[in-house]
Amino acid sequence: MINDVTTADVQNKKKRIFDSIDNEDNSQFNNTNSLKADVSSNDLLESSLRRMKHRSIEGNKQYKLVMRQEPVHVRMCGGSDKDRRTIDPPPIVEVLEVDEAGQLYPIIKDSGFFIMRVELWNEAKTERAKIRKRINKDLPLILGDLVMGSRVLLDDLGRTGTFFVFDDISVRYQGRFSLKFKFYDLESEDENDCLVSKATIKTDIFSENFVAITAREFPGMLKSSQITKVFKTQGLKLSVRN
DSSP states (O other): OOOOOOHHHHHHHHHHHHHHHHTSOHHHHHTOSOOEEOOOHHHHHHHHHHHHHHOOOOSSOEEEEEEEEOOOEEEOOTTOSTTOOOOBSOOEEEEEEEOTTOOEEEOOSOOSOEEEEEEEEETTSSSBOOOSSOSOTTSOSEEEOOEEEOEEEEOTTSOEEEEEEOOOEEEOSOEEEEEEEEEEEEEESOTTOTTOEEEEEEEEEEOOOEEEEOTTTOOOOOOOOHHHHHHHTTTOOOOOOO
16 A cells, blocks of 8 residues: 655655755766655655646756846855845746747746756856855855745736745855856656656856945845735745835
8 A cells, every 4th residue: 555645755855855956065066967866655656646737847848047036235144154144135036938939938837846056156157156265165155045946926927937036045255246046857867766866957047246245334135126025925934125
């Protein structure tokens, strides 16, 4: 008898895969398009059921990312994590489906397989961000929730779509930077292999440049955008400032 698949099973699978990606060595992560994690038989059953019930993109579909909200500034946190502040406003990325004719379509069903990772890059967008004089080389330049799952939400235009909201990202050092968002579509590597899960980079996008400022120079948080306010009403834990 096969046990019923619970919400906890789904969340545990995602957590294992999220942790696998988040713990990858940075250099290795940049040079690979896949990662593997063990999954249980219940996870396999749940995965198959979700494919049949929720899958909105089939075959070798193409995706396009759109920045729906750009980062502007952040108060740097230096070597301490106690009083860290997050990037303002929170970056928001939407993923769209691209058909064979190049037309873009919103994804309105939860696939259960989409995740996104954010990385800190230089303002020229040519390489990962580097700081010559670092307080502690063991501390990451960027911290917070760097790997996020997708959410199907109603946007500020009244349109349903699939979004990634990065509301907990901080930067340690002063400077001008950009963010690179990598989109993954989790899928079974082999339908006959019940112990392997694979994440494949489908596409990526850079944000506009933003600035990390000292506490003394930081002008304060910006007024919240309409899309932030709308997402807040749908259960996201976002700070809203009028």
